[in-house]
Amino acid sequence: MKPIKAVLIEGDGIGPEVTRAVVAIFNAACVPMEWTPHKAGLAALSAGSEVLPAKTIDAIKEYGLALKGPCTTPIGKGFTSVNVGLRKALNLYAAVRPVRSLQGVKTRFENVDIIIIRENTEGLYSGIENEVTPGVVTCMKVATEAACLRIALWAFRFATHRKRKKITVFHKANIMKVTDGLFINCAERIHKKDYPNIDYNTLIIDAGCMRLVQDPSQFDMLLLENLYGDVVSDLCAGLVGGLGVVPGANIGDHGAVFEAVHGSAPDIAGKGIANPLALLMSGVMMLNYVADERDDVSIKKLADKIKNAYNQALADNCKTRDLGGEMGTDAFAKAVIERLGG
Ligand code: ATP
Numbered sequence: 001m002k003p004i005k006a007v008l009i010e011g012d013g014i015g016p017e018v019t020r021a022v023v024a025i026f027n028a029a030c031v032p033m034e035w036t037p038h039k040a041g042l043a044a045l046s047a048g049s050e051v052l053p054a055k056t057i058d059a060i061k062e063y064g065l066a067l068k069g070p071c072t073t074p075i076g077k078g079f080t081s082v083n084v085g086l087r088k089a090l091n092l093y094a095a096v097r098p099v100r101s102l103q104g105v106k107t108r109f110e111n112v113d114i115i116i117i118r119e120n121t122e123g124l125y126s127g128i129e130n131e132v133t134p135g136v137v138t139c140m141k142v143a144t145e146a147a148c149l150r151i152a153l154w155a156f157r158f159a160t161h162r163k164r165k166k167i168t169v170f171h172k173a174n175i176m177k178v179t180d181g182l183f184i185n186c187a188e189r190i191h192k193k194d195y196p197n198i199d200y201n202t203l204i205i206d207a208g209c210m211r212l213v214q215d216p217s218q219f220d221m222l223l224l225e226n227l228y229g230d231v232v233s234d235l236c237a238g239l240v241g242g243l244g245v246v247p248g249a250n251i252g253d254h255g256a257v258f259e260a261v262h263g264s265a266p267d268i269a270g271k272g273i274a275n276p277l278a279l280l281m282s283g284v285m286m287l288n289y290v291a292d293e294r295d296d297v298s299i300k301k302l303a304d305k306i307k308n309a310y311n312q313a314l315a316d317n318c319k320t321r322d323l324g325g326e327m328g329t330d331a332f333a334k335a336v337i338e339r340l341g342g
Helices: 015-028 042-046 054-063 082-089 145-161 179-194 205-214 226-240 277-294 297-315 329-338
Strands: 004-009 033-038 065-068 094-100 113-119 129-133 136-139 166-171 199-204 221-224 249-251 256-259
Touching (some): 004 054, 015 033, 015 277, 065 277, 082 256, 094 226, 113 226, 166 179, 166 205, 249 277, 256 277
Parallel strands (some): 004 065
Antiparallel strands (some): 249 256
């Protein structure tokens, strides 16, 4: 099998621990990875380079592929988000976050199966904030027709490819009539023009969140602008066991960066108790992405092998503490490795 070349960013906080676990599982599964390690965030700063080194961006551009551990984003002050910077620099405009119930992970609901598509490049994340006068500050929400149409088209294409039935847009166009209005207008245009076969509806986000926690089974795919996508991703993670079990991909037209939805979780960093599953699942998404790109079934088989192994581990009650178990990061990784089979 042709090697799979990808950049590996460990990140910080729990990043190095969970990344190490994922690499060990990939090695044990004989995935032909050729990792090129690069730094970003606090790790890059401590190594004396910029927070998002040009070398890291260039390497991802070269390979078109990266697996990334979480990078801390300071609150209120300090450098701007590495995650946001990377998505912008590489134009990774579509965030994909599948949220599914896992066998062996007890939650309030069974059979949750929602795919969240988040617009990754604009909205309030544009970072345009100003102090108009002392005590008065503003933050600009940006929506462009080009980006709204692009993400809507991407979502409907994805839905078709994955045989999903329905897309729901969460919005607040009753208040933000112009920006959110444009977002839903673009989604509706794409739906009517090219994808009338896929069900489409819109919900005001507050009502949508209430419905999500009452009965998530009524949702199939969610399409959201940047900030709503961030918040609703964590809400949905709570429906299936928390941040330790939700993977993610940031995809553009020329590459993709796979990373867990969770952050660097500084409260548990270095303790060896973080759940590596979300990053492992992101790695499996990465393999499926490469399998699709190359039209190579053998890579898909490797992805399935790892997925079956972690599902079996959970079914056998091998769990980290966030899921109510006792295992540490390495012990869970070992449990997955033991279930990889031949
Ligand atoms: P960010 O602002 O970077 O998105 P966040 O606000 O989503 O971060 P996280 O760093 O993801 O916050 O963590 C929130 C809490 O969830 C952590 O304090 C930690 O207790 C828990 N958590 C997150 N990820 C994991 C994990 N992989 N394993 C176990 N617990 C986790």
